[in-house]
Amino acid sequence: MRRQGPSSIPRVVVIGAGFGGLAAVRALRRADVEVILIDKRNHHLFQPLLYQVATAALSPADIAAPIRTVLRRQSNVRVILDEAVGIDRHERVVHLVSGREVGYDWLIVASGATHSYFGQDHWDRHAPGIKSIEDATAVRRKVLLALELAETEEDRQRRDALLTFVVIGGGPTGVEMAGAIAELAHRSVSSEFRSITPNCSKIILLNLAPRLLEGFPQQLSDAACRDLTRMGVDVRNSTAVEDLGEDWVVAGGEQIRAHTLIWAAGVKASDAARWLESSEDRSGRAFVDQFLHPDGDSRVFVVGDTAHCTGPDHRPLPGIAPVAKQQGRHAALSIMAMIRGRTMRPFRYRHYGNLATIGRSHAVVDFGWLRLRGIVAWLIWSTVHVFFLTNFRNRLIVGLNLAWNYLTFARHARLITGEAAPAVATIRAEFPASKGEDHVRAL
Amino acid sequence: MRRQGPSSIPRVVVIGAGFGGLAAVRALRRADVEVILIDKRNHHLFQPLLYQVATAALSPADIAAPIRTVLRRQSNVRVILDEAVGIDRHERVVHLVSGREVGYDWLIVASGATHSYFGQDHWDRHAPGIKSIEDATAVRRKVLLALELAETEEDRQRRDALLTFVVIGGGPTGVEMAGAIAELAHRSVSSEFRSITPNCSKIILLNLAPRLLEGFPQQLSDAACRDLTRMGVDVRNSTAVEDLGEDWVVAGGEQIRAHTLIWAAGVKASDAARWLESSEDRSGRAFVDQFLHPDGDSRVFVVGDTAHCTGPDHRPLPGIAPVAKQQGRHAALSIMAMIRGRTMRPFRYRHYGNLATIGRSHAVVDFGWLRLRGIVAWLIWSTVHVFFLTNFRNRLIVGLNLAWNYLTFARHARLITGEAAPAVATIRAEFPASKGEDHVRAL
Numbered sequence: 044m045r046r047q048g049p050s051s052i053p054r055v056v057v058i059g060a061g062f063g064g065l066a067a068v069r070a071l072r073r074a075d076v077e078v079i080l081i082d083k084r085n086h087h088l089f090q091p092l093l094y095q096v097a098t099a100a101l102s103p104a105d106i107a108a109p110i111r112t113v114l115r116r117q118s119n120v121r122v123i124l125d126e127a128v129g130i131d132r133h134e135r136v137v138h139l140v141s142g143r144e145v146g147y148d149w150l151i152v153a154s155g156a157t158h159s160y161f162g163q164d165h166w167d168r169h170a171p172g173i174k175s176i177e178d179a180t181a182v183r184r185k186v187l188l189a190l191e192l193a194e195t196e197e198d199r200q201r202r203d204a205l206l207t208f209v210v211i212g213g214g215p216t217g218v219e220m221a222g223a224i225a226e227l228a229h230r231s232v233s234s235e236f237r238s239i240t241p242n243c244s245k246i247i248l249l250n251l252a253p254r255l256l257e258g259f260p261q262q263l264s265d266a267a268c269r270d271l272t273r274m275g276v277d278v279r280n281s282t283a284v285e286d287l288g289e290d291w292v293v294a295g296g297e298q299i300r301a302h303t304l305i306w307a308a309g310v311k312a313s314d315a316a317r318w319l320e321s322s323e324d325r326s327g328r329a330f331v332d333q334f335l336h337p338d339g340d341s342r343v344f345v346v347g348d349t350a351h352c353t354g355p356d357h358r359p360l361p362g363i364a365p366v367a368k369q370q371g372r373h374a375a376l377s378i379m380a381m382i383r384g385r386t387m388r389p390f391r392y393r394h395y396g397n398l399a400t401i402g403r404s405h406a407v408v409d410f411g412w413l414r415l416r417g418i419v420a421w422l423i424w425s426t427v428h429v430f431f432l433t434n435f436r437n438r439l440i441v442g443l444n445l446a447w448n449y450l451t452f453a454r455h456a457r458l459i460t461g462e463a464a465p466a467v468a469t470i471r472a473e474f475p476a477s478k479g480e481d482h483v484r485a486l
Numbered sequence: 487m488r489r490q491g492p493s494s495i496p497r498v499v500v501i502g503a504g505f506g507g508l509a510a511v512r513a514l515r516r517a518d519v520e521v522i523l524i525d526k527r528n529h530h531l532f533q534p535l536l537y538q539v540a541t542a543a544l545s546p547a548d549i550a551a552p553i554r555t556v557l558r559r560q561s562n563v564r565v566i567l568d569e570a571v572g573i574d575r576h577e578r579v580v581h582l583v584s585g586r587e588v589g590y591d592w593l594i595v596a597s598g599a600t601h602s603y604f605g606q607d608h609w610d611r612h613a614p615g616i617k618s619i620e621d622a623t624a625v626r627r628k629v630l631l632a633l634e635l636a637e638t639e640e641d642r643q644r645r646d647a648l649l650t651f652v653v654i655g656g657g658p659t660g661v662e663m664a665g666a667i668a669e670l671a672h673r674s675v676s677s678e679f680r681s682i683t684p685n686c687s688k689i690i691l692l693n694l695a696p697r698l699l700e701g702f703p704q705q706l707s708d709a710a711c712r713d714l715t716r717m718g719v720d721v722r723n724s725t726a727v728e729d730l731g732e733d734w735v736v737a738g739g740e741q742i743r744a745h746t747l748i749w750a751a752g753v754k755a756s757d758a759a760r761w762l763e764s765s766e767d768r769s770g771r772a773f774v775d776q777f778l779h780p781d782g783d784s785r786v787f788v789v790g791d792t793a794h795c796t797g798p799d800h801r802p803l804p805g806i807a808p809v810a811k812q813q814g815r816h817a818a819l820s821i822m823a824m825i826r827g828r829t830m831r832p833f834r835y836r837h838y839g840n841l842a843t844i845g846r847s848h849a850v851v852d853f854g855w856l857r858l859r860g861i862v863a864w865l866i867w868s869t870v871h872v873f874f875l876t877n878f879r880n881r882l883i884v885g886l887n888l889a890w891n892y893l894t895f896a897r898h899a900r901l902i903t904g905e906a907a908p909a910v911a912t913i914r915a916e917f918p919a920s921k922g923e924d925h926v927r928a929l
Binding site for chain 1: 527528529545546547548550552554555557558559564565566567568584586619630631634635637638675677678679680900901902
């Protein structure tokens with residue numbers, strides 16, 4: 044990126060416009076620096092509500108805002124749609140996929156994480172995870188198409204497979220997905236199909252751990268499990284996935300035939316540690332010190348899901364939005380301190396609480412000093428999520444949508460998009476109609 | 487489709503859940519018939535507002551409703567996601583792409599239309615039309631990506647090509663697209679980019695006819711042309727497109743370099759005439775008599791964009807929603823009359839008026855007895871469109887969105903989705919950065 048003339052203003056380059064990157068950029072809004080924000084997407088995504096897109100309750104634009112719009116009043120930032128592919132720390136340059144190079148005085152790496160299939164990368168074709176808008180609409184398409192095909196499928200076994208939804212992973216994402224699919228399959232569509240009834244669908248949640256939501260206290264895990272079971276989800280704890288394919292999964296020694304498999308089990312960090320040639324943990328996160336520097340390099344900060352930063356209990360901090368936001372902001376404040384010749388402070392994470400929702404009007408909330416479940420927890424969950432949505436318009440629309448869906452059980456975004464028709468032909472070929480059953484003559 | 491036991495209830499099969507098909511199904515809601523509605527999509531699409539999705543003002547789910555939801559209270563209809571590929575009129579059977587067959591007593595064909603490139607089918611790769619949700623999001627992606635790439639492009643010529651948007655076709659769709667792109671490029675994004683300014687963009691409307699909106703009176707055509715020109719659109723009437731490619735178009739003897747070309751020029755009917763082995767006009771529409779039957783076959787009705795039905799002036803009726811709706815309803819009423827042994831009436835189209843909008847707060851309205859333009863016309867246009875949206879929830883949200891966009895110039899759905907990152911690399915490869923310009927060293 045060419046500098047305009049000789050410049051004495053220091054440049055901060057931020058990679059990634061997720062929670063961490065955006066918090067860093069915003070914290071620099073009054074600093075006398077030039078900020079360059081690089082992201083491979085044009086939008087900031089509110090990932091915690093992505094499962095609502097996957098289950099047709101919200102539209103993509105409800106939970107994603109163009110990065111430029113979010114930052115339009117911050118004049119010291121330049122947003123670039125491009126992708127980092129390498130970092131030269133000696134030359135202080137970021138290499139981009141377009142072939143460009145961007146020099147930096149300080150660098151904040153906030154490039155996030157993606158799914159991990161624990162070495163079984165070929166599983167991603169059959170059991171997609173949910174990290175991007177495209178992931179979410181692909182899952183939405185798969186779930187809705189399964190219901191459509193089941194409506195006209197007359198072979199019992201094939202129909203059961205179409206109506207079996209398996210969610211893999213017992214963390215917040217898995218719990219939220221399973222609850223939302225149960226609602227979609229059991230309630231929202233109940234009056235709209237002629238052949239399938241709400242009781243036809245089977246939702247199975249496979250959890251490797253002995254209990255759901257391991258980050259929560261035992262009593263809230265139990266509550267979540269009870270709530271899900273009451274909603275018709277078959278929760279299977281301590282159950283490892285051994286293998287999976289096109290329309291089946293083997294777990295706990297049993298083969299389950301299921302057309303829809305959804306992965307919510309593991310994450311791995313972006314390639315930041317490799318770019319930095321820095322040491323990384325098993326999930327690919329770069330080890331950082333208490334100032335968020337990798338290898339003590341005071342020009343570079345790594346924040347959020349792509350950083351391995353230990354908390355006071357010597358365990359790595361979890362990959363959640365509050366950690367990323369606080370780290371991004373801390374990196375920005377540290378840079379401002381260095382510019383002013385002041386001392387940096389070490390990063391300290393302030394934990395405010397854990398939230399997870401289990402479908403309509405159920406949630407669990409753990410503030411440490413307060414543990415809640417049920418409708419009150421759900422109201423807190425809704426308020427917090429709508430409040431944190433990045434820009435005001437989205438906040439209003441999502442609030443209206445959530446309220447409307449609550450009142451009507453409606454899921455308005457039930458669109459099967461992306462070449463629906465060929466898919467029908469393809470999937471019909473995989474699940475051909477039984478012979479002689481569908482040939483009809485009129486009167 | 488298997489019948490359950492011996493049935494004396496006549497079966498009406500409807501192909502297509504657009505305006506025509508849906509109107510037919512609804513008119514049969516109290517009839518003692520079994521209705522089977524076949525569509526290759528799971529959603530009914532409000533096509534008149536599709537250009538608003540293409541220009542990021544509305545989300546797909548705002549203008550599309552699941553067919554099952556629209557018809558959930560009508561118990562005599564069964565919705566099937568499948569695609570017609572043939573009709574056997576002798577056996578009275580519809581063949582579907584899945585290999586199934588559906589027998590009928592009466593058949594209503596309402597399978598719509600798609601783009602026509604007048605024999606230059608390879609143009610569709612470079613100049614996409616807008617008929618489906620996928621078309622609209624692809625155009626949205628292309629337009630937004632062009633702005634993003636222009637922001638960092640330092641070569642003047644390439645930058646100008648990225649910021650040139652050519653709309654081909656001077657009918658309502660072309661006029662609406664050109665107006666909406668002018669707004670997006672000139673106003674909505676003005677404060678969000680650092681390198682490109684509102685005046686950088688060039689919007690060109692190529693119109694084969696001597697004036698815009700040929701279906702309207704001359705004075706309204708002139709008004710539309712003036713409004714568009716004032717919005718910064720370069721309107722070129724009587725200009726034929728001679729050839730086009732990846733990032734250029736030749737029109738009126740001049741070559742224009744433009745990264746974004748949008749096709750709004752011609753339509754051709756679905757394959758219904760071929761399925762029916764019926765005679766068709768130049769656009770592929772099946773000729774129908776005054777009762778909407780092809781070849782006088784009283785078991786079959788063809789309605790909407792796929793029918794060639796002449797009006798009182800002996801010219802074919804236009805491919806617009808009111809014609810399709812009235813014909814769909816007429817076919818349904820004719821079937822009910824036949825069942826009751828009454829005489830069918832010939833179809834008569836009642837024309838209520840023409841509407842077209844030209845961006846924020848401009849529109850033209852022609853009721854015959856009343857011709858309007860400007861803000862009053864725009865208010866009528868908005869009211870009519872929001873009112874006709876199929877289900878109530880969409881009506882509310884679209885109304886709110888239109889009002890919000892009007893007040894703020896915002897275009898909230900500005901998401902580049904569908905593998906954005908690889909696209910950056912690809913398009914960067916097509917438009918490589920100029921040598922030596924982008925290599926920077928930090929201080």
